[in-house]
Amino acid sequence: MADTAHILILDDDTDVAYAAQMLLRRRHGRVATLDDPARLSNLLEAGAPDVVLLDLNFTPGRIDGAEGLAVLDRLRALARPPAVIALTAYADVPLAVEALKRGASDFITKPWDNARLIAAVDSALARRSAAAGAAATSGLMGDSSAMRDVKSMIASVAPTEANVMVLGENGVGKELVARAIHAASGRAGATFLAVDMGALPESTFESELFGHRKGAFTDARSDRAGRFQAARGGSLFLDEIGNMPLASQAKLLTALERREVTPIGADRPEAIDVRIVSATNLDEARLFDPGVFRPDLLFRLNTIVIRVPPLRERRDDVPGLLHHYLSLYEAQYRRPVRELAPSALERLCAWSWPGNVRALRHACERAVILAAQDEYRYEDFGLAMPAPAPLPEAPARLAAVAAHDGADGEFRLGALERETIAAALDKARGNISLAARMLGLSRAALYRKLGKHGI
C-alpha cells in the first residue's frame, strides 16, 4: 500500500515542502511538492493523489486560511477525493477546526513532530485502503470467525450450480451474501436479479415470475418477460421466501422441478437457465413447519444452507463495520473525519443490534450528520432507548408510552411510532414486507424508520 501511494505536499514555503518530502520519501513511492495552487489542475490531470498535505495560507501576510480552504473544497469535490491533512501555524486551532469541518481528515501544526506527520499520513492511507478493499469484495465485511466461515462457504459453493438458501435475521447481510455468490460464480458476467417474494401478490405471482403474452388477460397489452426470463444466464435471488402463500409455493415448485416456465397465455414452456439463491428470516422451526413452508419446495431450495449469524453473536465485526460506515458517510456528506470516543465504542460493541448491520449503518449515518463534538459519542448514534419489550394490549400500551415518555402523561409522537412499528413487526413475525404493508409504508421507508428508532 505504502509503496504505491501518491502523496502531494502543497506549500508555498519550499523549505517546508522539501523537508516533508524527504521525510515521507523514505516510506512512500511518489511524494510530489507544489508551491502554487494555481498549478494544481495540471498536476491533477496526471492522476489524483491519495493524500494531500495542504498549507492553508499561500500569499505572504495572509493568515485567514481562505486560500487553503478554497483548495480543500476543490479537492473534496473530485470524483475520488484525496485525504487532506491541513498544515496550520501553531496555535491556529480555529482554522484547523474549520478545515476538519470542511472534510480534511486531520491537521498538523508547524513546526511538526516527524513521528506525528508520518502517523497522520499512514492513518489516512489505511482508511482509504480499507474502504477500497471493502468495495472490491462486494461489500461483505467482517473478519469474525463466524464471518470467515460464511465467506469460506461462499467461496466453496459459488462455482457450483447448487441452489443456496441463506438464513438469518433482517439486516444481517443475506442479500450481500447472495450477491457475493453471484459475483464469484461463472454467471458473474450476467444479471443478478433480486425479487422480494414476500411482496408479490398471489394474483400476479405467475405473471411477475414467468411472464405473459399480449392479450392473456385484460391488462396484458404486450408480451412481458417474467423474472425467470430476465435473469437468464445469471442468478435469481428469491428474497423473503418464508412469506410466500402456499399456493404460490406450489407454482414455484413446479417451475423448479421442471426447469421450465410457461408464460401466461403461451402455448409452450420455456427452459429456465438461472441459478437460484433464496433467503428468509424465518427461524428454522417455522421453516420446517409444513403449514408454513412446503417441505418439497424447501428440499429444492436448500441444497446448501448458509446461516448468517446476527451481529450480537459476532461482536468482533462491530468496530470494523462502524469505521467503514462512518468513513463512508463522512465522505458522502463531506463531514470531518472524527474518531469514536473509546467509551462510545465500548457501548456500541455491547449493544444488541436488533436490526443488525442495517441498523448499524443507519446509526452511523445519523451520527455523522448529527455529531457536534470532536469525537463521536454514544448519544450521536440514537440508540439510547432499550430494545422493545413485549407489548401490552392497546389501551395499556398507550398508557405505557405516556409513562415511558414521562412529561406529565404527554404523548410523544416518536415513542408512539416506535411502539407501533414494533407491534407490526411482532405481528408479522419479523417479516419486513408484511410489516411494511400493515403500516402502509414502503419497505425502504420502514427500513429508514427502523434505523431511526434503532430497532
Ligand SMILES: Nc1ncnc2c1ncn2[C@@H]1O[C@H](COP(=O)(O)OP(=O)(O)OP(=O)(O)O)[C@@H](O)[C@H]1O
Ligand atoms: N457484512 C456486511 N458488511 C458490510 N455491510 C453489510 C454487511 N451485512 C449487511 N450490510 C449492510 O446492511 C444492509 C442490509 O444488508 P442486506 O440487505 O444484505 O440484509 P438482509 O439480511 O438481506 O436484510 P433483509 O432480510 O431485511 O432483506 C445493507 O446496507 C448492507 O450493505
